[in-house]
Amino acid sequence: MILWFTLIQVGVAVLAGVVAVVAGLAGRRPSDLTVGALALIELLLIAQIVVALIAPFAGNPPTGSLLEYWTYLVSAALLPPAGAAWALIERSRWSTVIMGVAALAVAVMVWRMHVIWTVQVA
Template sequence: MIFDGFMIAGAIVCALSVLIGVGSAIWKRYPTDASILSLAAVELFLVVYAIQAGVRQAGGAPIQGAPWEFWGYLVTALFVGVLAGWWGIGEKSRWSNIVMAAAGFTIFVMLYRMQQVWVGTGWI
């Protein structure tokens, strides 16, 4: 499968978010600005990713899989990040760091699947 720059950047941003969330939970800290902002960075990346995907598709770049599947994953990933951030702000326990870290990992998996749908792999 082909990994473009956006997939690599998304993997890095998601990995940092996961590491910050897990690190904060291990050190028994309440959600800090760093863990919440790391999830906000993932959300910002997703917004930029959505814009570039729209521009690419409008420019004629074909999605090899079903377009509704790609856009469905993208919208769902946006909701996952927002809900996890809301949870982290609302519940001031160290376990909310785990929720935010799980959201970062979940969004990474969804990015990987979106890449598969876009370039086509013959898998699934």
């Protein structure tokens, strides 16, 4: 993984998560801002999938468990669409909070993927 890309992903996910949780707790329903933030997180995760496929061939192999890394990546990539689908089905303030929690979970998962890729020894 690339450190600067990881930091951008984590930063965007944390910002989106905090905005969505605050908006939800303030009584706001899902909006273009909160759903769009999840869409941006999903685009960054798709880019991460491409990077993860190319990186070993470019001389940046993982040092940790490849199975664990891909499990995190696939799981993280499923969270934003699931959160957005929930928000579109149940348009309440709590679905906005759930989208925020999903975004924060993605931030933690992306950082864990970076640790698996760079720090651990298999």
